[in-house]
Amino acid sequence: MFQLTRTQVLALVRKSHKAQIIVFACAVLLIATVTIAYNAKTIEAHIDGQTVHVTTIYGTVGEALAHSNLKSYPEDIVNPSRDTLVTKGLKVEVTRSIPVHLLVDDQTFMTRTPAKTVGEALVDLSERYGLQIKDVDEVSTLRTAAVTDQMEIKVRRAIPILVRADGKVIDTYIAPRTVADALTKLGIVLGIKDKVSLPLDHMLVPSEQVQVVRVEERVDTVKSEIPFQNVTQPADYPVGLPDKIVSRGSKGLQEQTVKLTFEDGKEVDREILGQRVLTPPTNEVISRGAQTSISRGGTTINFKRAYVMRATAYCIPGGTTKTGASVRWGVIAVDPSVIRLGENVYVEGYGQARALDTGGAIKGNRIDLYMNSTEAALSYGVRNVMVYVQ
Structure with missing residues (x-):
């Protein structure tokens, strides 16, 4: 080879x-x-309950996660922070964010949040987007509910309103809605006759006030007295003397069917639907003097009114009366509020006289008769007499 x-x-x-x-x-x-x-270092990442070892040559935690096979989002919470320098054996906690749809009035946000509950998510997103979501704003889901993937969270900004109903004042916040819907939201149920200060279809605006008046109608059977009438009949005694009761009257009793209307517990109207007399009343009969003339010593004396008066006598020779006339027989002193000065009168047991004088003690139904001598005045004393004003 x-x-x-x-x-x-x-x-x-x-x-x-x-x-x-x-x-x-x-x-x-x-x-x-x-x-x-x-140069490579291995960090221990804890994600979604699992432990993943990431070997990296990058210097910071954020770079290590970004260049790893792990999906990482800016909304995820990383602890320690992303700018922390990587060291061998570093442990990193990653809290995954979840995609959610946030609707605030007419604004829509497709975003993510690492929050666990809706309330925490609202705090996170409100701060991130400058939404200023308040605790009083209405949320479509309970704030304590857990955030789920692709969850839709609707927020309606609340306005201040004041509602008076059932003796209570409810100073609260509520999302803009009609008066009817607001009352339903507050658990206030309207009766058929109840009154509301604003139309039910009126759309509420900030700081508006709503007054609910409870109206109740009730039909009752009511018993009441019927007053008796005074029936006067002429009698043969002088005009002006006190009336005399011939027969006393008595009240009757009636039963009425009444429709009563109450507003917030106070009666505001009553309508009589029917009535019947249980016991009729008995009229009181009164006799009233009608005599305007008397006969004395064969002479008829006509008069306008008669009085029973307490009479005394006086004697002041050469004196002058209140009217400037000289005192003499037939001059009497009277109370001008009862008998006017200058009136002609007839005094029983004294005869014709004229009211020309007054006296400090002569008040009401009292007269003072002039006598020609002190002896006669003293002898007269004090007595009740009939006085006829002509």
Whole structure:
């Protein structure tokens, strides 16, 4: 068999240019392989509950992961961080991000998040995209729910509203919706007759107020008294004297069917649907004086009104009355609020007189009769008399 010695091979290489190139390439490859083998480091990556060993010549964790066979996304959480220098035996924790669809009002984001729950995802995405999602905003899924692959999360920004209902004030936030939908969302059920301060199809705007008035209608049977009437009949005694009761009246009793309307527990209207009398009332009969004339000593005295008065007597010779007239027989003192000054009167037991004077003690139904002597005045004393104002 044909064989070449080492010396022959070297001689052949020196003479062949192509052979020289091959030898040089092999040498470079050998040097590179030795260099790589010397610089290569292995890190331990924990991903999705599995441990994967990654051998790399790159200097940082981020570069090592990016040039490995592992799929890595910018949204993944890497600990220690991606710019950490690779050292031999370094352990790296990778929390995979999940693709989700986020809809905030009229904005749509096709993105990824490493968050485990919807609430955590909203915090992450809100900070990342500057969305300022608040805790009061409405979310289509419970914030405590686990994030799943390709999950759709809808967020509706809430506005402040104030609702008064059932004696309570609900100061809350809610996504824009009609009044009817807002009340349903708050668990407020409307009755057929209930009143709402805004139309049910009205779309709420920030800081709007809604008043719910509960309306209740009830039909009751109510018993009530029927007042009696006063029936007056003329009597044969002077006009002005107190009325006399001939027969006392008594109240009746009636039963009414009433429709009562209440607003928030307060009665605002009542309608009588029907009624019947259980006991009729009895009228009270009163006799009233109708006599306007009397006969005294064969003379007829006509009068407008009669009084029973407390009478006294006085005597002040040469005195002057309130009206400026001189005192004399037939002058009497009266209370002007009862008998006007200047009125002609007839006093039983005294005769014709005229009201021309007043007195400090003469108040109400009292008169003071002038006498011609002190003895006569003292003798008269105090008595009740009939006074007829003509």
